[in-house]
Each structure stands twice: as C-alpha cells, then as structure tokens.
Amino acid sequence: MENSENKTREQIGFDILLNIDGEDGKKVIESLQDIAPDLGKFILEFTFADIYQRDVLDWKQREIITITSLLTLGGLEKQLDVHINAALNVGVTKQEIVEAFIQCSPYVGFPRVLNAIFVAKEVFSRRKEA
Amino acid sequence: MENSENKTREQIGFDILLNIDGEDGKKVIESLQDIAPDLGKFILEFTFADIYQRDVLDWKQREIITITSLLTLGGLEKQLDVHINAALNVGVTKQEIVEAFIQCSPYVGFPRVLNAIFVAKEVFSRRKEA
Amino acid sequence: MENSENKTREQIGFDILLNIDGEDGKKVIESLQDIAPDLGKFILEFTFADIYQRDVLDWKQREIITITSLLTLGGLEKQLDVHINAALNVGVTKQEIVEAFIQCSPYVGFPRVLNAIFVAKEVFSRRKEA
Amino acid sequence: MENSENKTREQIGFDILLNIDGEDGKKVIESLQDIAPDLGKFILEFTFADIYQRDVLDWKQREIITITSLLTLGGLEKQLDVHINAALNVGVTKQEIVEAFIQCSPYVGFPRVLNAIFVAKEVFSRRKEA
Amino acid sequence: MENSENKTREQIGFDILLNIDGEDGKKVIESLQDIAPDLGKFILEFTFADIYQRDVLDWKQREIITITSLLTLGGLEKQLDVHINAALNVGVTKQEIVEAFIQCSPYVGFPRVLNAIFVAKEVFSRRKEA
Amino acid sequence: MENSENKTREQIGFDILLNIDGEDGKKVIESLQDIAPDLGKFILEFTFADIYQRDVLDWKQREIITITSLLTLGGLEKQLDVHINAALNVGVTKQEIVEAFIQCSPYVGFPRVLNAIFVAKEVFSRRKEA
Numbered sequence: 001m002e003n004s005e006n007k008t009r010e011q012i013g014f015d016i017l018l019n020i021d022g023e024d025g026k027k028v029i030e031s032l033q034d035i036a037p038d039l040g041k042f043i044l045e046f047t048f049a050d051i052y053q054r055d056v057l058d059w060k061q062r063e064i065i066t067i068t069s070l071l072t073l074g075g076l077e078k079q080l081d082v083h084i085n086a087a088l089n090v091g092v093t094k095q096e097i098v099e100a101f102i103q104c105s106p107y108v109g110f111p112r113v114l115n116a117i118f119v120a121k122e123v124f125s126r127r128k129e130a
Numbered sequence: 131m132e133n134s135e136n137k138t139r140e141q142i143g144f145d146i147l148l149n150i151d152g153e154d155g156k157k158v159i160e161s162l163q164d165i166a167p168d169l170g171k172f173i174l175e176f177t178f179a180d181i182y183q184r185d186v187l188d189w190k191q192r193e194i195i196t197i198t199s200l201l202t203l204g205g206l207e208k209q210l211d212v213h214i215n216a217a218l219n220v221g222v223t224k225q226e227i228v229e230a231f232i233q234c235s236p237y238v239g240f241p242r243v244l245n246a247i248f249v250a251k252e253v254f255s256r257r258k259e260a
Numbered sequence: 261m262e263n264s265e266n267k268t269r270e271q272i273g274f275d276i277l278l279n280i281d282g283e284d285g286k287k288v289i290e291s292l293q294d295i296a297p298d299l300g301k302f303i304l305e306f307t308f309a310d311i312y313q314r315d316v317l318d319w320k321q322r323e324i325i326t327i328t329s330l331l332t333l334g335g336l337e338k339q340l341d342v343h344i345n346a347a348l349n350v351g352v353t354k355q356e357i358v359e360a361f362i363q364c365s366p367y368v369g370f371p372r373v374l375n376a377i378f379v380a381k382e383v384f385s386r387r388k389e390a
Numbered sequence: 391m392e393n394s395e396n397k398t399r400e401q402i403g404f405d406i407l408l409n410i411d412g413e414d415g416k417k418v419i420e421s422l423q424d425i426a427p428d429l430g431k432f433i434l435e436f437t438f439a440d441i442y443q444r445d446v447l448d449w450k451q452r453e454i455i456t457i458t459s460l461l462t463l464g465g466l467e468k469q470l471d472v473h474i475n476a477a478l479n480v481g482v483t484k485q486e487i488v489e490a491f492i493q494c495s496p497y498v499g500f501p502r503v504l505n506a507i508f509v510a511k512e513v514f515s516r517r518k519e520a
Numbered sequence: 521m522e523n524s525e526n527k528t529r530e531q532i533g534f535d536i537l538l539n540i541d542g543e544d545g546k547k548v549i550e551s552l553q554d555i556a557p558d559l560g561k562f563i564l565e566f567t568f569a570d571i572y573q574r575d576v577l578d579w580k581q582r583e584i585i586t587i588t589s590l591l592t593l594g595g596l597e598k599q600l601d602v603h604i605n606a607a608l609n610v611g612v613t614k615q616e617i618v619e620a621f622i623q624c625s626p627y628v629g630f631p632r633v634l635n636a637i638f639v640a641k642e643v644f645s646r647r648k649e650a
Numbered sequence: 651m652e653n654s655e656n657k658t659r660e661q662i663g664f665d666i667l668l669n670i671d672g673e674d675g676k677k678v679i680e681s682l683q684d685i686a687p688d689l690g691k692f693i694l695e696f697t698f699a700d701i702y703q704r705d706v707l708d709w710k711q712r713e714i715i716t717i718t719s720l721l722t723l724g725g726l727e728k729q730l731d732v733h734i735n736a737a738l739n740v741g742v743t744k745q746e747i748v749e750a751f752i753q754c755s756p757y758v759g760f761p762r763v764l765n766a767i768f769v770a771k772e773v774f775s776r777r778k779e780a
Binding site: 418433469 | 724725748751752755759760761762763764765767768770771774
C-alpha cells in the first residue's frame with residue numbers, strides 16, 4: 001500500500017470514503033458502530049482501500065458503475081442517494097448520471113430507472129439548496 | 131438524427147446494432163424473425179435508434195453501463211457474451227471490462243461477478259482464436 | 261398508426277396513458293420534465309404507443325401481466341400503486357387483482373405477495389373514499 | 391375439478407398437475423422422490439390443490455401470470471419450459487404467450503424477455519415435431 | 521403431529537405463528553382479513569403448520585435461514601422486521617443475527633446487508649425500550 | 651484456525667478455502683489467474699480470511715447461510731455446487747441441506763428451491779460415486 005506510510009487499511013479506506021462519499025458515507029460507518037462495527041471496517045477496507053485505490057478505471061467511472069449496479073439491484077434507494085452524491089463529488093455531472101440511468105432502461109426496465117431518477121432528483125435539489 | 135435521411139428508426143437501429151454488436155447482435159435479431167419479429171423491431175428502434183444515438187455518454191461508457199447491468203441482474207450469460215463483445219468492438223479494453231466487474235464485487239457480491247468474469251474469459255479466448 | 265392522423269408517437273402514448281393510468285400516470289410523466297424529459301417521452305412512446313396499442317391481448321390482460329411483473333421484481337411499490345389503479349381503470353376487478361397476487365405465491369414466495377397486497381389495500385381504500 | 395370425495399390434497403393436486411403440466415410436471419415430481427419427496431408433496435398440495443382449484447381466474451389466466459412471474463424472476467428456464475407447455479395445454483395460444491412476454495419488455499427489460507422467448511421457441515418447435 | 525388432536529392446519533399454524541412471530545405475525549394475518557383472508561390462511565397452513573413443524577432443523581436454524589433469504593431478496597424490510605423479532609423470540613441472539621448478515625456480505629454485497637443491519641438496529645432498540 | 655504467524659491474509663484465506671471448499675474452490679481461484687487474479691485474491695482475503703475466521707457462528711452455520719443466499723439470488727448453480735460440497739465437507743448433513751432449501755419455499759417460491767434441490771441431487775450423487 002505505497003501511499004500510506006503506517007496507516008492501516010481501515011484508515012486508508014476511511015480517508016478515501018471521506019474524499020468520495022463525504023459526510024453521508026461517514027454517517028453510514030458511524031451508524032454501524034453500536035451494532036456491527038466490523039461491517040463498517042470491512043466496507044472501509046475492502047470497498048475503499050482495496051477497490052477504489054485500483055488503477056484502470058478512475059473514480060468517475062467507478063461511481064457510474066456503482067450507481068448502475070444499485071439501480072439494477074433495486075430496493076436500495078438510501079445507498080443510491082449516497083452514491084449519486086459521491087458521483088457528483090468526484091466530478092460526474094448531473095447530466096451523465098441521468099444519462100447512465102436512461103441507458104439502463106432497455107436492460108432493466110423503466111420502473112427501477114424511475115426509482116433511481118427520483119432519488120437523483122432529490123439529491124440534486126438538496127445540493128442546490130445547500 | 132444526422133445519419134438518417136429517409137431511413138426508418140428500425141433501419142437506423144439496425145445499422146447501429148451492426149456497428150456495436152456485430153454479427154452476434156444480428157443473429158439475435160434474426161432468431162426472433164419466426165417467433166417475435168416485433169420484439170426485434172422494438173430492440174432496434176428503442177435500444178439502438180433511440181438510446182445509443184444520444185449524447186452525453188459515448189458508446190464505450192454505454193457498454194460499460196450495459197455489462198454492469200447484465201452482471202447485476204444475473205442469469206443473463208448469453209446477453210453478457212454479446213455485450214462483452216460489443217464493449218470490445220467499441221474500444222473498451224479487456225482490462226477495463228474485468229475492472230468494471232471487480233468494481234461490482236462489494237455491491238453485488240462475488241458470485242455474480244464470477245459468472246461475468248467466466249463469460250468474459252470465454253469471449254476473450256474466442257476472439258484470440260478468430 | 262391508423263388511429264392517429266398527424267399525432268406523434270408521444271402524443272398517442274400520452275392519450276393512452278391518460279386512458280389507462282389517469283392522473284397518477286400523468287403526474288409521473290410531469291415529474292420527469294425538469295430532470296429527464298426524454299425518459300418520459302420514451303415511456304409514452306415505447307410503453308404506451310408501441311406496446312399498449314398492440315393486439316392479441318387486451319388492456320385488462322396487459323395490466324394483469326404488468327402488476328404481476330412489478331410484484332415479482334420487488335421494491336416497486338410506487339409503480340404497483342399506479343398500475344393497480346390502472347388495472348381497476350381498465351376493468352380488472354379488485355378480486356381479480358388479489359387473485360393474481362395469490363397466484364404468484366408458490367412461484368415468488370409470500371413476502372413479495374404480501375407487499376403487493378398491502379399496496380392494493382391502500383389503493384382500494386383510497387378509491388372508496390374518493 | 392369436482393371435489394374429490396376421499397382423495398387427499400396430494401392426490402387432488404397430482405390430478406390437476408397432470409391436467410395442466412402433463413408429463414413434464416409429473417417428471418419434476420418424480421425426480422424429487424429420492425431426495426426431497428415432501429417438497430413434491432408441498433408443490434402438489436399448495437400450488438395445485440390449494441391455488442389452481444380457486445375461482446375468480448381460470449387456468450389460462452393463471453398460466454399467463456405464472457410465466458410472467460418466471461420470466462421476471464430470471465434464471466428459471468427449466469420451469470418456464472414446463473409452464474409454457476402448461477399454458478399451451480390449457481388453451482393459451484402461442485401468440486398470447488409471445489405477446490405476454492413482449493408486454494413485460496418495458497417493465498423487466500429486453501434481456502429476460504429474450505431468454506423467455508427463446509425458451510418458448512424451443513417448446514413450440516418440440517411440440518410441432520411431436 | 522402430537523399437538524393437534526382435532527385442530528385444523530390453520531389453527532395449528534396460528535398457534536405456531538403466535539409462538540414464533542408473536543403479536544407482529546398476528547397483526548400481519550389480521551390485516552389480510554378484509555382483502556385476502558385466504559392468503560393469511562395459506563401462510564398459516566403452509567409456512568407454519570407444514571414447514572415449521574418439520575424435523576431436521578430447529579426453529580433457531582429456520583429463522584436464521586428465513587432472515588438470510590429476506591435480506592438476499594431485498595426490498596422486504598417489513599418482513600425482515602417481523603422475522604428478526606421472531607429469531608430473537610426463538611432464542612437466536614442479537615450477535616448471531618448480526619453475524620448471519622455479515623456472512624452474506626461476500627455473496628450478496630454490502631448494500632442489502634446494510635439495509636438488513638439497519639432493520640435489526642431498529643428492532644433491537646424497540647425491544648430494549650419495551 | 652490458529653492465527654498464522656507470518657502468513658499473509660491471502661495465504662490464510664487459501665488454507666481455509668482448501669479446508670472448506672476443497673479442490674472445487676481451489677479450481678475457481680486457479681481459473682481466475684489468467685484473467686482476474688486480484689479477484690481471486692480478494693475472495694481469499696475477504697471471504698475466507700476475514701469472514702470465515704470470525705466467531706459467533708461456526709462453519710456449518712456459515713455454509714447453511716451461504717447456500718441459502720445462493721439459492722435465493724438465483725442463477726448461481728455453479729456456486730451452489732461448490733458450496734453444497736463445502737457444506738458437506740464441514741459436516742452439514744444431506745438432510746439438513748435439503749431441509750434448508752425446503753425452509754426457503756414460502757419465502758423464495760418453489761422454482762428457485764427446485765433449482766437448488768437439483769444441484770444438490772447432482773452433488774450428492776457425484777460424491778457417492780467418488
């Protein structure tokens with residue numbers, strides 16, 4: 001883990017989580033502390049330290065893949081909210097997010113696309129107000 | 131719709147399908163002729179003429195989104211085969227395909243990622259032989 | 261498109277949407293205007309102009325198929341609400357809707373059937389009050 | 391289905407299974423005998439004796455609902471094969487089966503619809519030969 | 521089935537439901553009375569009288585399997601709530617519930633695991649207050 | 651699993667994989683070497699070193715949870731094959747595996763349960779011959 005001196009994988013993951021998901025991601029990890037702290041640790045270590053540090057795809061591409069997966073799985077509106085925010089944080093534009101969801105229509109069907117669009121609508125409007 | 135003069139949406143879609151999916155995509159459409167020709171027409175018109183001609187995302191990004199959705203839905207190995215080929219056809223590299231699948235691991239779980247990787251392995255080896 | 265004179269596919273689709281889904285459907289399309297208007301257009305054109313105008317199955321049969329799919333996909337309570345209403349609008353009876361959901365039990369399992377039944381319960385009671 | 395004097399629910403279910411699914415259904419039940427005979431019994435009792443004997447919807451409608459659910463769940467090609475046969479056995483036409491699958495396109499996406507169509511194609515051709 | 525004398529399957533199922541799910545399960549069945557009473561009957565008969573009375577696995581093991589399935593299906597937070605309660609009622613510990621969910625992470629992905637954990641958090645806190 | 655002096659997480663994971671999944675698991679990891687070796691590494695590190703070494707649940711319980719998840723996800727027959735074998739390797743009996751699948755029927759529906767049972771039937775018969 002070259003860019004880390006003496007940091008643990010968990011600490012590296014936490015730094016990356018903060019960079020990508022911001023406060024929303026931090027809150028998810030904190031809300032696990034009293035019930036399943038190790039789950040938070042695994043998310044930081046595996047998702048953020050192991051996966052998001054990899055080459056070949058940049059963070060913008062990774063977040064587009066992530067929100068596509070979340071839309072497709074269905075029933076994950078809270079996580080879509082966090083990762084639509086994350087996508088915007090790393091430089092994906094609103095138009096690209098909407099367009100990625102539209103691209104899913106022929107493969108996943110309109111209903112899950114609509115759900116994702118309405119989460120995006122909420123995230124976009126919350127960020128405008130802030 | 132610059133490339134269309136007097137072409138129907140179906141013809142436009144077919145041209146794009148040929149460009150992206152190549153022979154594999156053509157075979158899918160042909161195999162529908164005796165049982166559900168209109169379904170083939172809708173796929174050409176909606177997926178290819180309506181969606182793949184849009185701006186904001188290029189074909190490489192669209193195919194990465196498509197294979198992510200197919201991996202996530204599960205049970206769609208045939209379509210993954212066609213679209214991994216399509217991704218390579220429009221310039222996505224083998225490494226990028228594999229990396230997109232790895233990015234899905236924390237969100238979709240390893241089993242569906244493994245299925246997609248093994249389809250990619252088959253596609254990659256078939257193209258090397260050809 | 262014989263019944264359409266000079267109407268666009270979008271306009272034809274909108275007329276059919278109004279006939280089937282009523283105000284609820286119109287609201288979904290309207291709520292897309294500021295974020296993804298083309299998605300609304302595709303839903304009108306593909307779902308309503310292309311599919312709902314087809315022969316072989318009537319609208320009652322089509323809505324039974326649609327609510328079965330929505331129940332089975334899971335996590336689509338809002339769309340189930342719209343289409344349970346639509347089913348009633350085109351003449352499917354409350355009993356038939358409930359019975360269609362019960363028919364899904366051995367194939368989809370009780371939990372998703374329960375979710376759909378509770379959406380139906382809400383729709384039925386809202387229509388009684390109106 | 392006149393109600394079966396002294397027959398057990400399992401026997402009633404078996405008679406109905408034979409009427410609807412024919413030999414294919416019988417084989418499924420038989421193939422469970424050495425590993426999970428009670429599962430076969432529950433399928434006969436619950437699915438066929440409890441559900442298929444109910445009023446409100448006839449067998450044609452029930453089979454259309456069943457194949458819609460199986461298409462939507464995905465990864466159930468064997469069961470789709472049995473129930474496309476069953477649909478034909480109880481009087482659903484080939485055109486209606488294909489049309490039911492097309493109706494699912496905007497809600498479930500094309501890939502699972504394609505899988506179901508290709509199963510139907512196989513079933514239709516097998517029955518023509520027989 | 522020793523505990524049954526002249527009880528119907530429905531009554532046996534209801535007794536078991538009360539033992540396992542308690543008031544929450546009873547409310548689900550009651551809420552079906554005005555819309556789909558037979559669905560409640562089938563749940564009592566098939567799920568509770570037929571399945572939960574079986575040998576080989578005890579109720580603790582059965583509830584762990586049930587909450588695993590509900591987590592994996594996704595979009596079933598209400599039913600997870602009932603069955604996390606049920607798991608605690610039959611003697612599964614809070615730690616075992618959390619651990620079962622963590623075990624799903626590599627197979628189902630973190631997002632559905634997180635949803636299940638947050639339902640568990642709510643159930644645990646509600647029971648502490650009571 | 652005494653904790654492995656100077657072994658890497660990958661080596662620890664590999665030892666546990668061998669203990670649980672045996673040759674089948676080893677083959678999965680090996681088949682990833684030429685296409686996505688890091689994916690194999692993540693599976694060994696996260697699934698086996700991180701998760702399977704944890705307390706609270708033993709390996710038998712963990713494998714029952716895993717095969718329940720795989721059955722419920724659907725379309726994962728290859729992984730079910732590996733993990734039904736793994737379950738038998740760590741001491742889950744054939745009867746318990748079948749019973750776990752039957753327990754899923756009311757929640758997941760019969761079709762995915764049937765698919766899992768038929769995979770189990772194949773695994774059981776292959777082990778008898780060996």
